[in-house]
Amino acid sequence: MSLICHQVSRSFNCRQKPPAKILENYMTSELSFDEWDEKHNPERAQDTDFDAVMSRRYFLKGATMLGVSAFVMTAGLSSKTAVAASKAGFQFKPIAAATTDTITLPEGFTSQVVVRWGDPLTSDGPEFDHATRGSAASQAIVAGDNNDGMDIFVVDGHTVLVINNEYTNRDITFGNRESKLPETDDDVNKGKMAHGLTIVELKEKNGQWEIVTNSPFNRRITPDTAFEVVGPVRGSNLIKTSSDSKGTRILGTFNNCGNGKTPWGTYLACEENFNGYFSSYQGENFKQTAEQKRYGIAKDGKDWGYKWAQTDARFDVSKEPNESHRHGWVVEVDPSGRRTPVKLTALGRFKHENAEVVISKNGHAVVYLGDDERGEFLYRFVSRDPYQPNGDNSTLLHNGDLFVAKFNDDGSGEWINLAEAGMATDETMIFARIAASKVGATTMDRPEWVAANPHKVEAYVALTNNKYRGERENQPLNMVNPRVKNPYGHIVRWTPEAEDHAADNFTWDMYVMAGNPLVHSDLMSGSGNINETNMFNSPDGLKFDAAGNLWIQTDGNYSNAKGFAGMGNNQMLMGDPETGAIHRFLVGPKECEITGLTWSPDRKTMFIGVQHPGEKGNSHWPEGGQAVPRSAVIAVRRTDGGLIG
Numbered sequence: 001m002s003l004i005c006h007q008v009s010r011s012f013n014c015r016q017k018p019p020a021k022i023l024e025n026y027m028t029s030e031l032s033f034d035e036w037d038e039k040h041n042p043e044r045a046q047d048t049d050f051d052a053v054m055s056r057r058y059f060l061k062g063a064t065m066l067g068v069s070a071f072v073m074t075a076g077l078s079s080k081t082a083v084a085a086s087k088a089g090f091q092f093k094p095i096a097a098a099t100t101d102t103i104t105l106p107e108g109f110t111s112q113v114v115v116r117w118g119d120p121l122t123s124d125g126p127e128f129d130h131a132t133r134g135s136a137a138s139q140a141i142v143a144g145d146n147n148d149g150m151d152i153f154v155v156d157g158h159t160v161l162v163i164n165n166e167y168t169n170r171d172i173t174f175g176n177r178e179s180k181l182p183e184t185d186d187d188v189n190k191g192k193m194a195h196g197l198t199i200v201e202l203k204e205k206n207g208q209w210e211i212v213t214n215s216p217f218n219r220r221i222t223p224d225t226a227f228e229v230v231g232p233v234r235g236s237n238l239i240k241t242s243s244d245s246k247g248t249r250i251l252g253t254f255n256n257c258g259n260g261k262t263p264w265g266t267y268l269a270c271e272e273n274f275n276g277y278f279s280s281y282q283g284e285n286f287k288q289t290a291e292q293k294r295y296g297i298a299k300d301g302k303d304w305g306y307k308w309a310q311t312d313a314r315f316d317v318s319k320e321p322n323e324s325h326r327h328g329w330v331v332e333v334d335p336s337g338r339r340t341p342v343k344l345t346a347l348g349r350f351k352h353e354n355a356e357v358v359i360s361k362n363g364h365a366v367v368y369l370g371d372d373e374r375g376e377f378l379y380r381f382v383s384r385d386p387y388q389p390n391g392d393n394s395t396l397l398h399n400g401d402l403f404v405a406k407f408n409d410d411g412s413g414e415w416i417n418l419a420e421a422g423m424a425t426d427e428t429m430i431f432a433r434i435a436a437s438k439v440g441a442t443t444m445d446r447p448e449w450v451a452a453n454p455h456k457v458e459a460y461v462a463l464t465n466n467k468y469r470g471e472r473e474n475q476p477l478n479m480v481n482p483r484v485k486n487p488y489g490h491i492v493r494w495t496p497e498a499e500d501h502a503a504d505n506f507t508w509d510m511y512v513m514a515g516n517p518l519v520h521s522d523l524m525s526g527s528g529n530i531n532e533t534n535m536f537n538s539p540d541g542l543k544f545d546a547a548g549n550l551w552i553q554t555d556g557n558y559s560n561a562k563g564f565a566g567m568g569n570n571q572m573l574m575g576d577p578e579t580g581a582i583h584r585f586l587v588g589p590k591e592c593e594i595t596g597l598t599w600s601p602d603r604k605t606m607f608i609g610v611q612h613p614g615e616k617g618n619s620h621w622p623e624g625g626q627a628v629p630r631s632a633v634i635a636v637r638r639t640d641g642g643l644i645g
């Protein structure tokens with residue numbers, strides 16, 4: 001191989017197969033996406049005050065069990081009831097854990113599949129081909145893969161569903177290749193076009209939901225769609241690239257995880273593991289900057305196996321070092337398609353989970369934001385301008401303050417303004433993690449979705465799990481993350497001072513600590529509202545329904561063995577915010593996670609996301625037989641046609 005070809009090969013631009021070493025990534029691993037991410041997570045910078053860490057640890061050595069018990073006691077009653085009643089008045093018999101390759105629901109409920117990966121949105125779109133699993137051209141115009149957060153909008157009387165398409169699974173997307181990897185440029189672009197958003201009009205006919213083929217609302221937003229940059233980073237030198245010398249226009253959104261819905265009718269999509277798409281032609285000779293290290297960009301010059309730099313040089317960090325600064329944001333999308341989508345830089349750049357929007361007592365928009373990484377933080381944005389109930393709110397999320405949470409061990413907490421980090425404003429937003437460390441925020445056990453109670457001024461965050469808690473110096477035990485090696489996760493709730501989501505102080509308590517009382521009798525058995533009939537692990541999706549029920553979705557260990565014995569497949573449960581009672585409502589098919597939740601306008605259908613069934617090769621859901629497993633949105637209804645949330 002010539003020297004030039006060798007270099008090009010290392011940058012994935014050569015037709016020859018890249019060296020095997022470069023292929024050690026998520027795509028070649030036998031691990032699930034989350035397991036792989038756990039193994040290769042970025043090293044957090046050691047920027048916490050060491051003395052403070054040690055004194056807190058010393059305090060906790062004597063006080064952990066006693067203090068934690070006191071918090072857990074507040075978590076409410078046992079849920080050992082035969083029938084659960086929701087706040088909307090509907091009752092259901094909680095279901096047992098299951099390991100079948102199906103959707104399991106309580107008696108009196110039915111489900112149907114509505115939108116699957118690869119379903120056509122227009123008459124130009126081909127039906128899904130189980131042999132080839134599509135091409136770059138077909139994937140760009142059909143429903144994307146791995147649906148995650150979603151919401152329903154009524155636009156001019158039409159029911160429009162907006163869906164995040166988070167990522168792809170190598171064995172499934174490229175299962176037509178012997179290597180189970182993207183082998184050609186078209187394969188790479190097929191994977192790329194499976195990312196982004198799917199916008200689709202639905203209609204209900206004889207009790208069944210279906211896609212309105214050729215609706216003018218149907219479209220895809222992909223990693224190549226143009227976005228306008230708004231907020232404090234617009235025009236910053238740190239986001240200028242060879243194709244955008246002004247720093248005002250960014251192509252694409254990808255790895256959209258959870259979402260948000262604004263009171264003014266727009267959709268927020270949250271860019272999560274954006275780092276996994278960047279590589280360097282320099283391979284292992286590539287040296288990360290401190291900022292790239294903190295965000296896990298191109299570790300050892302490698303991406304996670306998506307190979308986008310092979311067909312699009314902007315994903316090569318050595319060629320376009322600022323491109324990675326242009327991702328990791330929350331984007332705002334108009335479901336009608338009339339406005340250009342925007343990147344909301346005032347909400348900070350990190351591994352965004354979801355964006356829960358509430359209007360504060362004094363009328364400002366407050367957005368709660370989790371950064372899903374072990375030892376990262378929980379954030380809050382407060383808009384500069386007030387919300388105009390009947391006015392134009394299209395620029396409301398462009399300006400405001402970004403805060404990060406500090407949870408004190410006595411049950412109090414505060415929001416610290418990132419402006420106190422003393423960094424330039426564009427740097428504060430682009431490197432929000434670094435600013436948050438500087439101001440002394442509390443490291444958390446992977447903040448996933450935040451949900452605010454519509455009937456009470458309080459909010460909840462799912463802290464999904466953390467294998468390093470208590471082990472790494474920068475992730476000490478504390479009262480809000482009280483378990484060493486937390487494999488089960490927990491949900492923390494906070495109440496803002498003076499019933500004002502814009503207030504700088506709050507009090508917090510533990511809503512639930514997940515655990516396994518069949519296997520453990522200590523803190524690992526979970527809080528008082530966990531028993532052998534409702535146990536689960538790794539809470540991820542959280543959403544309140546209009547009636548005030550807290551729905552909990554899981555993305556956890558589905559081995560049903562050892563510490564997870566009796567928990568079965570990933571699931572969805574209903575929590576009562578007042579009593580703490582939790583009841584299992586749905587179990588998903590094999591090797592899926594349940595993520596994404598929204599309701600039809602009449603609240604008689606609940607749309608639920610089933611992501612990555614068969615991520616380890618053991619599902620044929622939803623079609624069965626020998627079909628390729630496909631992520632899908634399902635519709636769940638009561639057989640008597642009543643309200644569901």
Ligand code: FEO
Pocket residue numbers: 166257258272353372448540
């Ligand atoms: Fe995409 Fe944090 O889950």
Ligand code: CA
Pocket residue numbers: 257258353448540541555595
């Ligand atoms: Ca998630």
Ligand code: CA
Pocket residue numbers: 540555593595
């Ligand atoms: Ca997840």
